[in-house]
Amino acid sequence: MTDETDLIVVGGGPAGVEAALAASERGLSVRLVDEAPQAGGQVYRAPPRAFGAKSQQKADRLGVALRDRLCASTVQTHFDHIVWSVSPGYRIDALGPNGAVSWRARAVIAATGAQERVVPFPGWTLPGVTGLAGATIMLKSQGMLPGGLTLVAGQGPLLLAVAMGILKAGGKLAAVVDLASQAEWLADWPAIASRPDLAWRGLSWQMALRRAGVPMLYRHAIREAEAKGDQLLVTLGPVDAGGAPIAGPEREFLVDAVTVGNGLTAATDITRLLRAGHRFEALRGGWVPERDEDFRTTLSGLYVAGDGAGIAGAAAAAIDGRLAALAVAHDLGRLSDETYQRLTMPLRRKARKAKRFGTAMAKLMALRPAQVAAIAAGTIVCRCEDVTRGEICAAVREGARGVNQVKAWTRCGMGPCQGRICGDIIGQLVTGTGNARVEAGYFTGRTPFRPLPLDELAPPIAYGDLQLPPPAPL
Known part of the structure; x- marks a missing residue:
């Protein structure tokens, strides 16, 4: 049995926190889930509480203000929780300090941010x-x-x-x-x-x-x-x-x-796992989820906001988080069309301004194909499985026509990081060996998103208690 709520926001950075706050302000029941001990994400990361009050006071004032607002809200927060799966019907499975938990939601906002390249x-x-x-x-x-x-x-x-x-x-x-x-x-x-x-x-x-x-x-x-x-x-x-x-x-x-x-790439574990549509945008960090102007993905009830939808920076992410939450409130019947337009118009103007700066920074961080092409044949590309550039390119020459086929032939992307570190580079290597980038594709999403201890997910059971099926007839 799982608890049900209106909205679950995955990610406690600027986009996720602002989304959770905006949704709760419109009367939605909201859960915010993040693997960090406190809200803030990478840009407003808080020092550990064990460091004491003095250390907390020295933290970025914007991050402190963000955490204070969240603390004063009605949002149910679940920090130190690793989301390891999101299922159709929007069941969220996570592992926290007290073990495995599950929730269901009418809508999900993926505000999972970016990962470095x-x-x-x-x-x-x-x-x-x-x-x-x-x-x-x-x-x-x-x-x-x-x-x-x-x-x-x-x-x-x-x-x-x-x-x-x-x-x-x-x-x-x-x-x-x-x-x-x-x-x-x-x-x-x-x-x-x-x-x-x-x-x-x-x-x-x-x-x-x-x-x-x-x-x-x-x-x-x-x-x-x-x-x-x-x-x-x-x-x-x-x-x-x-x-x-x-x-x-x-x-x-x-x-x-x-x-x-x-540079950075969009963290798309959730949207890839649920098979939402994606498109390749080199200047926004590579493969990003397809979304409309209201942050809806190609799947009803799934929204994306922040750098996980394309690199644009913390200021733009925060505004996008609020816009995505208002879209959820509108779609769930908590906002009329007229009120929705009135609330979102000024935010959209602010977002356009914020994205001017973020886009300029994203250009500086964009992957440079010639740098990837210059990687020596013996250099390890997938550090989890020790797969070299030479082995990846050999697989393409032998007939592999996309990153998932290269993965099957070489094991690149099968390690603990599941291709988060190497996936973008492998995609460019496949592209540079004669395939269009769209044809090269991206690694299919799999669960669990992160390595997990199995004994935390399944209760202990004695061998004699196992319910074995009857043997097949000869």
């Missing part, structure tokens, strides 16, 4: 190499530095954010290595200037890094990383506008840690 290079699986998002969690949630001396590399705004986080925490930076050029940062200046607060913050970060004497290497990327005792020897080199290595002087850095990231 790392374009593989030789040595990216070594200890001491982490993603930019992973480094953010270490800094925000645990107050830990990636290492004593860290090299930060990749592309997009998270690059500077992590570098400044390390600097503020007392760490040392060997260099900041940006795949983009300075001209690319300025190319969409009108859109960036639409958020003068964020534009100024980015400029101030760059000035602070330069004052600290941190080398800023534009249009460069990591060629390889090699273990040298307890440290990493990292080789850098110039790249062209597509991200492919070009001739030019290489530089070496001996560091304690490397943190690297090449």
